Amino acid sequence: MFSLNRSHLQQIFNKLDKNGDGRVSIDELMWLLERTGIDTCRADELELLLGKTSLDFIDFLFFYDTIINIDGNKLEENQDSLIESDLHKAFEVFDSNGDGLISSEELQNALSRLGLWDEHSSSPDCKSIITAYDTNSDGFLDYEEFKDMMLFAKS
Structure with missing residues (x-):
């Protein structure tokens, strides 16, 4: 404060x-x-x-x-309440099919729409990003995994 x-x-x-x-x-x-x-x-x-x-x-x-x-x-x-609300809204943007999970394709599409994805860059691909935060190893990011990714990226 x-x-x-x-x-x-x-x-x-x-x-x-x-x-x-x-x-x-x-x-x-x-x-x-x-x-x-x-x-x-x-x-x-x-x-x-x-x-x-x-x-x-x-x-x-x-x-x-x-x-x-x-x-x-x-x-x-x-x-904290505002951050949580913003994270839910962001998750909905990334989870384009609304199934509660973010696939590597959804992640790439959302990052591309936001102008944050360059296919020609040497940065990690979306599958690698998903793998880094996918704690239950299902190949997707659920809300909690997405939240961890976003809060880690913020710090």
């Missing part, structure tokens, strides 16, 4: 600290959370949670770190 460095956080803190007293009130913090789209509780609940009516810069850093870690976990879960 995107995170800010201390300098950026100091700038944000200073902008939130409207009266310049070196503290950010619960209302100012609520305004920031609402503007950033972070689901929050009511101001009185946030105050109870923090045990304070305002935060100095150090408290603000701890609060930011906590929010990033909580929100980062949600973001990671959402990203």
